[in-house]
Amino acid sequence: xxxxxxxxxxxGINGILTYxxxxxxxxxxxxxxxxxxxxxxxEASDRVRTALKNSNIEIPAKKVTINISxxxxxxxxxxxxxxxxxxxxxxxxxxxxxxxxxxxxxGEINLSGELIGIRGIxxxxxxxxxxxxxxxxxxxxxxxxxxxxxxxxxxxxxxxSEIIDLINNNNFQNKVEKKKIDITKTNNYPYDFQxxxxxxALKRACEVAVxxxxxxxxxxxxxxxxTMVAKRIPSIMPDLSLDEAIEITKIYSIAGFLSNxxxxxxxxxxxxxxxxxxxxxxxxxxxxRPGEISLASQxxxxxxxxxxxxxxxxxxxxxxxxxxxxxxxxxxxSFQYPANFMxxxxxxxxxxxxxxxxxxxxxxxxxxxxYQRGISKPILERIDIxxxxxxxxxxxxxFEMKNETSxxxxxxxxxxxxxxxxxxKKLEKINxxxxxxxxEIKEFCKLSKEDNEYLKKxxxxxxxxxxxxxxxxxxxxxxADIEESAxxxxxxxxxxxxxxxxxxxxxx
Ligand SMILES: [Zn+2]
Numbered sequence: 001x002x003x004x005x006x007x008x009x010x011x012g013i014n015g016i017l018t019y020x021x022x023x024x025x026x027x028x029x030x031x032x033x034x035x036x037x038x039x040x041x042x043e044a045s046d047r048v049r050t051a052l053k054n055s056n057i058e059i060p061a062k063k064v065t066i067n068i069s070x071x072x073x074x075x076x077x078x079x080x081x082x083x084x085x086x087x088x089x090x091x092x093x094x095x096x097x098x099x100x101x102x103x104x105x106x107g108e109i110n111l112s113g114e115l116i117g118i119r120g121i122x123x124x125x126x127x128x129x130x131x132x133x134x135x136x137x138x139x140x141x142x143x144x145x146x147x148x149x150x151x152x153x154x155x156x157x158x159x160x161s162e163i164i165d166l167i168n169n170n171n172f173q174n175k176v177e178k179k180k181i182d183i184t185k186t187n188n189y190p191y192d193f194q195x196x197x198x199x200x201a202l203k204r205a206c207e208v209a210v211x212x213x214x215x216x217x218x219x220x221x222x223x224x225x226x227t228m229v230a231k232r233i234p235s236i237m238p239d240l241s242l243d244e245a246i247e248i249t250k251i252y253s254i255a256g257f258l259s260n261x262x263x264x265x266x267x268x269x270x271x272x273x274x275x276x277x278x279x280x281x282x283x284x285x286x287x288x289r290p291g292e293i294s295l296a297s298q299x300x301x302x303x304x305x306x307x308x309x310x311x312x313x314x315x316x317x318x319x320x321x322x323x324x325x326x327x328x329x330x331x332x333x334s335f336q337y338p339a340n341f342m343x344x345x346x347x348x349x350x351x352x353x354x355x356x357x358x359x360x361x362x363x364x365x366x367x368x369x370x371y372q373r374g375i376s377k378p379i380l381e382r383i384d385i386x387x388x389x390x391x392x393x394x395x396x397x398x399f400e401m402k403n404e405t406s407x408x409x410x411x412x413x414x415x416x417x418x419x420x421x422x423x424x425k426k427l428e429k430i431n432x433x434x435x436x437x438x439x440e441i442k443e444f445c446k447l448s449k450e451d452n453e454y455l456k457k458x459x460x461x462x463x464x465x466x467x468x469x470x471x472x473x474x475x476x477x478x479x480a481d482i483e484e485s486a487x488x489x490x491x492x493x494x495x496x497x498x499x500x501x502x503x504x505x506x507x508x
Contacts, residue, residue: 003090006104006133007068007083008124009075012328012335013250013290015120015127019069020080022087027063033084035068038076040287047109048085055113055160057094064088076287079118082107082137085160097167102134103155107142113160117141120254122246125149135176137163143177144262145253148246189235189266194405195228202229205387205499207409210236211416212478213432215321215343215382217306217375220389222353226346227271229389230302233344234267235406237299238414244298247338251297255290268299270341274308281313282320283337284328293320296341306345307374314376317343321382343383347375357391384434384471385499416481433478438470445473451490458497472496 002023008015031045045066052059066084068075083105089095106124108116121142126149128136135153138146143156153176157163166172193203202218209216210233218226240248248264258264272281272292283291293301293316303309320326320339327336350368354360363371417432423444424430430440447455459469473488476496480488 001091001093003087005083005087005090005100006102006128007080008104008106008128009073009079010077010120010123010254011073012337013123013247013254013294015124016073017127017131018073018075020083020087021067021069022064022084022091024062024064024088024091029061030063031066032064033066033068035066036071036074037068038074038287040078041068041075041080044078044081044084047081047111048088050111051081051109051113051160052085052088054111057089057160057164059088060092062092064091077118077120078108078116079106079120079124081109082115082139082163085109086163089164095164095167097170099170100167100172103153104128104133104136106136107139107157109160115139115157115159119256120250121145122148122253123250125152125154126246126250128152137172145249145258147177147179148249148263189406191232192235192406193229193232193409194403196225196232196403199225199229199389202387202389203404203409205385206233207236207413208475208478208482208495208499209233209344209385209387210342211413211482212384212420212434212474213342214384214434214475214478215345216385216387217345217347217380217383218387218389219347219349221355221357221391222348224389224391226389227302227304230271230300230304230344230346231269232406233300233342234269236410236413237267237342238410238417240265240267240298248298251290251294251338255295257295268296268341269302270296270300271302271304274303274305274310276309276313278310278313278316282316282326282328282339284330288328288330288335290337291326293317293326293339293341294337297338298340299342300344301341303343303345306347306379307371311376314379318378318382321379345375345379345383347372381467384475387499412482415484416478419481419484433474433481436474436477441470441473441477445477445488447488447493451488451493454490455493458493462497462500468500472500475499 005020007018007020009018033042033045086105106118108118110116117139121138122145125136125146129149129152135155137155137157140156140158143154146154155172155175156177166175206229220226245263245265248268252258252264270292279285281291283289283294324340325336326339327334349355349372350361350363351371352361352363355363355368420432430436476488476492479492479495
């Protein structure tokens with residue numbers, strides 16, 4: 001007999017509707033599977049047959065053929081175990097009801113017939129809902145994640161025997177999980193700028209960077225708290241919207257990093273080590289998974305000691321820094337992962353890390369220059385703000401200074417973001433000041449006659465290029481927005497021109 005069951009696969013970070021068909025007929029007992037399957041899907045035949053046997057289900061000796069369609073999509077992963085089992089059971093008439101024609105099945109099965117959680121549930125359930133599927137059977141451990149999607153019945157199940165009972169007795173509707181997921185933002189980010197003493201200028205640079213979604217590089221001697229400051233940047237980013245939270249959850253789920261199977265409500269902070277491979281950095285692999293740059297999407301990608309990263313890894317950042325996504329090309333076509341991160345880079349100023357303190361640093365001038373030039377120029381060009389971490393002064397540590405909390409800083413950031421939303425609402429691809437091209441800079445960064453003269457002076461004294469001139473105006477626009485000033489004024493230009501130390505130094 002022939003049967004057909006709805007299921008879902010993964011393409012990039014989105015689900016893709018698939019069907020598992022089974023046909024059983026008399027003939028030499030045989031089990032075959034077709035449909036552009038990876039080895040992990042092919043192995044399902046052994047797992048499923050053993051699981052059915054261990055669930056005390058007797059399988060008659062028949063010729064069984066399985067096909068997973070559409071054939072032009074490569075099927076990866078272990079999520080097809082359950083739909084394959086259901087399709088076989090239907091074709092053998094062990095499952096007798098036709099009440100599941102509008103329902104989908106997702107899940108891996110172990111040899112004893114228990115269901116195991118899988119990656120990518122959120123993406124798949126979203127897609128099934130979009131396709132008008134009425135409900136979906138999922139492993140019980142995945143239920144919290146599946147419940148993020150509204151408007152589709154979620155039926156959590158534990159093992160094969162339970163599913164057969166539920167369907168044959170037609171009472172699975174009673175098992176539909178009704179609990180609604182509360183998506184009020186918890187935003188319990190564990191680090192706060194209040195804990196950072198001193199570094200007033202650096203903290204301000206971070207505020208400006210977040211407000212305008214500018215990439216930032218922090219340079220300075222070792223031990224000045226560059227990492228400590230960087231770690232706190234997500235704490236001043238605006239609260240996540242539901243769409244952003246869902247996107248982050250999808251990525252983490254597909255990567256297998258979803259910590260508790262719930263909606264992610266914190267902005268990511270990813271800090272890969274400089275020895276990372278290109279595949280782990282940008283994503284891909286035999287069973288494709290998102291890389292660090294996608295795991296950082298909607299949050300911060302922190303590259304500590306950026307000159308030590310391999311050139312090949314750093315070069316791959318060019319496309320995502322422009323487009324906010326990364327294209328992964330594979331043998332059977334290509335797909336995209338989101339990569340909408342804020343880049344925060346940090347570096348010492350010499351190999352030993354103590355420069356400019358010449359009492360401690362014994363590096364040669366040549367070594368120092370070579371080290372500083374280790375940051376690739378095309379990447380530096382995409383970083384609007386170069387900030388410096390200074391050695392902590394004694395009085396900053398010794399006396400209790402009242403530090404601003406992240407909440408206070410965030411309030412200014414949110415206001416500046418609102419101004420940008422209003423400014424760019426008619427433009428399709430621009431949301432933040434950092435994304436302004438020459439045309440938008442001309443329109444939104446007009447200066448008074450005196451200020452124009454002043455900028456001209458800076459341009460000549462600091463020997464700016466056209467690119468650095470535009471950077472300066474973009475950053476000045478953000479500083480003016482933080483102060484809720486409609487016009488860019490001289491003081492905004494002065495501050496913006498201070499945020500290019502490293503670049504000035506290296507590529508003057
Ligand atoms: Zn040194």
